[in-house]
Amino acid sequence: MHDPDREFTGKYEEAGRIGGMLLDRFYSAVHRLLAPHLRERSALLEVGCGAGYSSQRLLRWLPESASFLGSDVGETLLEKAAARNPGAKFARQSVYELALPDKSVDVVVMLEVLEHLEFPERALVELQRVSREAVILSTPREPLWRFLNFCRGKYVRDLGNTPGHIQHWSSRGLCRQVQAHFEVCDVARPIPWTVLSLKPRQ
Numbered sequence: 208m209h210d211p212d213r214e215f216t217g218k219y220e221e222a223g224r225i226g227g228m229l230l231d232r233f234y235s236a237v238h239r240l241l242a243p244h245l246r247e248r249s250a251l252l253e254v255g256c257g258a259g260y261s262s263q264r265l266l267r268w269l270p271e272s273a274s275f276l277g278s279d280v281g282e283t284l285l286e287k288a289a290a291r292n293p294g295a296k297f298a299r300q301s302v303y304e305l306a307l308p309d310k311s312v313d314v315v316v317m318l319e320v321l322e323h324l325e326f327p328e329r330a331l332v333e334l335q336r337v338s339r340e341a342v343i344l345s346t347p348r349e350p351l352w353r354f355l356n357f358c359r360g361k362y363v364r365d366l367g368n369t370p371g372h373i374q375h376w377s378s379r380g381l382c383r384q385v386q387a388h389f390e391v392c393d394v395a396r397p398i399p400w401t402v403l404s405l406k407p408r409q
Contacts, residue, residue: 233397233400233402237318237345237402241314241404244313244341245269246270246273247270248270249269249270249314251265251275251312251314251316252276252312252314253276254305255279255302256297257288258287259284259287259290259292262291262295266292274296276297277292277296278298278300280300302317302330303330309336310336311339313341315337315343317330317345318343318344319346319347322347323373324373331384341407342403342405344405345403346376347372347375347399348378348399348401349377351399353375355398377401378394388408389407389408392404
C-alpha cells in the first residue's frame with residue numbers, strides 16, 4: 208500500500224551519499240531562485256511542507272524579521288514539521304483552498320507537490336491568487352526521474368514511477384503548464400528536478 212508519509216520522509220532519511228548530494232544540489236538551485244525575494248519583513252508561505260525537512264532549509268535562509276507559514280493537509284506530517292522546527296508556524300490547509308487573502312504573501316514555495324495532485328490547474332490558480340511577487344515551484348523532471356529510479360531498481364513494476372506521482376512533466380512541459388497563470392522568470396534543472404521561479408500574472 209502506498210504510504211505518502213513514508214515516501215516523503217524516505218527521500219531524506221534513506222537518501223544515502225549520492226541521494227544526499229543530489230538533494231544538496233536541488234536545494235542550492237532552490238536557494239538561488241529564492242534569494243532575490245528574501246528581504247526583511249517579507250512573508251513566505253510553504254505549500255505542502257510535509258514533515259518539515261524543506262522548512263528547515265527555508266527558515267535558515269529567511270531574514271530574522273521575515274514571516275513563515277508552512278501548510279499541508281497531512282496532520283501527522285504537520286506534527287512532525289512543528290517538532291522539527293520549534294517556533295515556526297504551521298497550519299492544515301489544502302492547496303486547492305488556501306485560507307489566506309488575495310496577494311497576502313510575498314513568496315510562495317511549493318516543492319515536490321504538483322505531481323501528486325489530481326487537479327494541478329486548481330492549485331496553480333490558488334498560488335497565483337495568494338502570491339504578490341513570486342512562486343518557487345519544483346517537480347521531478349520526466350522521463351529522467353523514472354529512468355533513474357528504474358536504473359537503481361526502484362518501482363520496476365511501475366517502470367520507475369514513484370508511487371503517488373500522478374502527473375508527469377518535462378521541464379518544457381512544466382513551463383507550458385504554468386504559463387496561463389505565471390511568467391516564467393528563471394528555470395533551474397538540478398538532476399533530476401525542474402525548479403521554476405515564477406511571477407504571478409495580474
